[in-house]
Amino acid sequence: MIENKFKKLRFAFNLRTSWFSCNAVIMEYQITANQYRKSGSFSYQIRALLSCYINIVLDTHLTHFTHTLTFSYILSLAMAASQVHLQFLILFFCYSYIMCSALTFTHKTRHPGFTIDLIHRDSPNSPLHNPAKTRYEHLSEAFSRSTSRATHFTAASRAASAVQASVVPAGGEYLMNISIGTPPVRVLGIADTGxxxxxxxxxxxxxxxxQKLPIFDPKxxxxxxxxxxxxxxxxxxxxSRTCDPDGTxxxxxxxxxKSYTNGVLATEVVTFGPNTPPFPGVSIGCGHENDGTFNEKGSGLIGLGGGGLSLIRQLKPSxxxxxxxxxxxxxxxTSASKISFGPKASVNGPGAVSTPLVKKDPSTFYYLTLESIGIGNVTLDYKKQSAHYYTEEGNIIIDSGTTLTLLPKEFYDKLEGExxxxxxxxxxxxxxxxxxLCYKTKKDLEVPVITARFAGADVQLKAINTFVRVEEDMVCFAMVPASEVAIFGNLAxxxxxxxxxxxxxxxSFKPTDCSKHAV
Incomplete structure (x- = not known):
């Protein structure tokens, strides 16, 4: 029985399964500790356990609790060891544990994160900028994209339970540069949280x-x-996936x-700039068949959603x-928007507030819970004023790729009235x-502070977040009614x-002068 348990342990180790597999066996050993003390193969037992532990302690995915659990158990074995050579082995292990923990800590803190530019597609600094159009024409197109994007958020949400769901929101409003491959090839992609x-x-x-940029050649x-x-x-x-004849x-x-991309899923090295580390083994799509409304100056899309294939999830171990x-x-x-990854992305300090992310399908989208909106002393209860869908937790999506904020019509009407x-x-x-809601004026419009009250977080929106000049003599409210999906857009x-x-x-939200935001 004991030998079978050790075979099980060695099997878990040899297959390099998760730390949980090793610890499950270790817990089993604890139950039968008395049998270990009577066993003649005590030396073999400790060596097997040490072999497993030294491998899992070097795994940077482990928590301190995991290290402590395994360490404590092996110390309990040491108490039962009477042979001098085994005691020496345990002392050696203690030293190894300290060194391994130090190495693990060092590895975990090796990459503090990084910050790069995030470029609005209509900014004069964007390669997609069309100087022949006025700023108001650019805004009008952005508003139209908001409506289109909301439609497809709705379609994706409806299809969330379907195995074949593959329709995702179209595009986004911001661009970022990454490089893929060895040697690296630059990709200018739409940064899309959807x-x-x-x-x-x-x-x-x-x-x-x-495409103006060189097309990536995997060969x-x-x-x-x-x-x-x-x-x-x-x-x-x-x-939506298929198996190619070559097994890929x-x-x-x-x-x-109606744009689309079709190609091969592959792993590659991804880098974010000259001063950032390379990240190997990142899953990307290598599109051999792509068409639609993609801009010739861009070369793809960068997925920043919450699902398993997103760049955020894949960078988590590092x-x-x-x-x-x-x-x-x-x-x-005069300045660019910034996007940060890793510990550098932490938002804290005076003025910072946080609200829970709500897990819903599809997992790609970031769902928050909006409880009410305040205008001065007036509070409009979002859940009571809205249809059933909006009364649940996760009743609004936060999205950087949608310009306007979209609210359920019945709630929007009351908000506009106030x-x-x-x-x-x-x-x-x-x-x-x-x-x-629009006003005729060439001057700045005096508007009240509007407070978006999320679960646990009050976010005070100033005029720059809630009203936008759409013509030289016209200013409009940057929130519009929606039919089904509510979105907290990027103007807000x-x-x-x-x-x-x-x-x-x-x-988390923290009021910041982003033109002076330190990186």
Whole structure:
């Protein structure tokens, strides 16, 4: 019986299974400790346990509790050891434990995180910027993209329970640069908190949209590895997948605007700039067939959602599942928005507030619970004023890729009515028909502070977050009615340091002058 248990332990070790497998066996040993003391193969027992422990203690995924549990058990074995050579072995182990723990701690703190630029697609600093259009035309297009994106959030939410769900929100509003491969090839991608898969166009192209940047050639990268069909990465993280004749995992993603990408799932080295470490083994999509509304100056999409294939989840073992961004006002030319990853993304200090992330399907989206909105002394109860869907926890999605904030119509109508009572100005109709509450003025409009009260976090929104100039003589409310899905958009997040901590399950807000945000 004892020998079988040790075979089980060695089997767990040889397969390099999780620390839990080893500890499950160790717990079994504790139950039969008396049998160990009577066993003639006591030396073998300790050596087997040490072999397992030294391997799991070097695993940087382990907690201090895990180390302590295993360490405590082996010390209990030492108490039963009468042979001198075994006592010496235990002393050697104690020294090894201290050294291994130190190495583990050092490894865990090796990468403090990093910060890079986040570029609004319509900013004059963006390669996608069209100088022939006015800022108001850019804004009008961004508002239209908000409506389109909301439609496809709705479609994705409805399809969450379906195995074949593959429609994800179209695009986003911010861009970031990464590099993939060895040697590294630059990718300018849309940074999307509403998608998981990071992908770029790849050679050979079956159907590729026109791209100014060089198209990635996997044959020229020494670190490119296709993911096999039998891999858990393929069959647990991809809704629409097939098995290629060569046994590799292929994916298919369709976007709400009829754009799509189809290609091979592979692992690659990803880097974020000259001063950041390389991250090997990151799953990406190598798109051989891509078409739709993608811009020729971009080369893919960077998935920052909450699902298993997202960049955030994949970087967790190295730097933790944290990221934050600080968005400067639209059309800012003297400074750029920033996005940080790892410990560097922590949001704390005076003024910081946090609200829980709510786990819902699809796991890609970041759900918060909005309880009410305040205007001065008036509080509008979000849950009581809204349809049944909005009374639940996780009743609003926070998204960097949607410009406007979308609220359920019945609640929006009451909110607009309260604002009309306190804002002094000449109300006019938006000629585009996309905005609800608009005023005619060439000056800054005096508006009240609006407080978005999330569970455990009051976020005070200033005029820059709630009203936007859409014409030279017209200012409009940056919140609009929605039919089903509520979204807290990026205008409402300007000049906030917004942090997502997937390890702790929370989103934090801290009022910040993002044009002066230290990196």
């Amino acid at each position: 998608s998981d898969l990071t992908w770029t166009q790849c050679k050979p192209c079956v159907q590729c949209y026109e 020229k990268s020494s670190s490119y590895n296709p993911v096999p069909c039998g891999s858990p990465t393929c069959y647990t993280n991809l809704a 995992c292929s994916y298919y993603y369709s976007y709400g605007d 730097i933790g599942a944290q990221f934050s961004y600080c968005l400067v006002p639209y059309f800012e030319t 604002l009309e009572k306190v804002i002094k100005g000449e109300r006019i109709q938006d000629p585009e028909g996309s905005m609800g 997040q300007i000049n906030f340091l917004v942090g997502y901590d997937l390890d702790e399950g929370r989103v």
